[in-house]
Amino acid sequence: MSIVEYIGSLSDVYGIADFSIEKEELIEMYGEDICKYPYAIAIGHKMIEEIIEKIPLTYTDDDLAKEYLDEYFNSFQRVSKIADKIIDYIQNEGFNAIKLDVSGTNPELNLKKPFSNKASANLSGIGWLGKNNLLTTKEFGPRLTWATVLTDAPLGEYAGRPIESLCGDCQMCVKACPGKAIVDLPNPKESYSPEKCGEFLMKRKESGHQVACGMCLYICPFGNKKSKELMGW
Numbered sequence: 001m002s003i004v005e006y007i008g009s010l011s012d013v014y015g016i017a018d019f020s021i022e023k024e025e026l027i028e029m030y031g032e033d034i035c036k037y038p039y040a041i042a043i044g045h046k047m048i049e050e051i052i053e054k055i056p057l058t059y060t061d062d063d064l065a066k067e068y069l070d071e072y073f074n075s076f077q078r079v080s081k082i083a084d085k086i087i088d089y090i091q092n093e094g095f096n097a098i099k100l101d102v103s104g105t106n107p108e109l110n111l112k113k114p115f116s117n118k119a120s121a122n123l124s125g126i127g128w129l130g131k132n133n134l135l136t137t138k139e140f141g142p143r144l145t146w147a148t149v150l151t152d153a154p155l156g157e158y159a160g161r162p163i164e165s166l167c168g169d170c171q172m173c174v175k176a177c178p179g180k181a182i183v184d185l186p187n188p189k190e191s192y193s194p195e196k197c198g199e200f201l202m203k204r205k206e207s208g209h210q211v212a213c214g215m216c217l218y219i220c221p222f223g224n225k226k227s228k229e230l231m232g233w
């Protein structure tokens with residue numbers, strides 16, 4: 001089995017980013033070490049559908065909120081293990097590979113700022129940052145967790161290119177966000193307010209509830225069939 005076949009067998013979605021394509025911009029943003037390995041593999045792993053579908057109930061049911069929070073963290077653990085297997089496979093093929101941790105760093109790299117999973121997935125062309133600032137894919141919307149492997153295995157022929165946002169006129173997450181943390185602007189840096197999102201979560205905590213909110217993840221029509229029908233897509 002080739003390396004990409006192996007990656008595909010373990011991932012729900014994956015993409016390859018070739019750092020040589022935008023090398024200067026990447027080095028300016030992250031520092032020289034970001035190009036120590038020429039390729040990034042973005043590995044997408046689906047969260048459990050049944051749990052995501054219950055998100056609207058989590059605002060009145062703390063057990064369901066806890067179940068969602070647990071799944072959020074467990075899915076990170078699962079995708080991290082998938083990344084470890086992919087690293088082993090690549091190393092057995094005679095190449096080097098390292099994993100970025102959840103904060104987007106690795107002790108081997110001296111980066112100016114973390115290189116996030118969102119960045120690797122976006123550069124590899126498998127998704128875009130939605131108005132909710134979540135990495136959104138055509139197939140599953142934002143209902144995925146991500147891991148990133150950097151490698152020198154020769155994967156250039158499989159590399160993708162960043163894609164434009166497909167949010168268009170959709171305002172589903174804007175209207176559904178209970179914290180009013182999303183506005184209808186195309187640039188996620190302007191549309192999504194981490195402060196307002198944080199304030200909403202803090203209010204949940206202060207009123208004795210689980211610190212959970214995933215409405216923007218749930219509602220996106222790229223992963224939600226009912227929203228998709230409402231959008232007429």
Ligand code: SF4
Nearest residue numbers: 177179197213215216
């Ligand atoms: S997590 Fe909740 S409050 Fe924060 S942006 Fe998403 S829907 Fe809004």
Ligand code: SF4
Nearest residue numbers: 130131167170173220
């Ligand atoms: S809900 Fe609509 S606007 Fe929000 S991220 Fe998804 S497609 Fe974009």
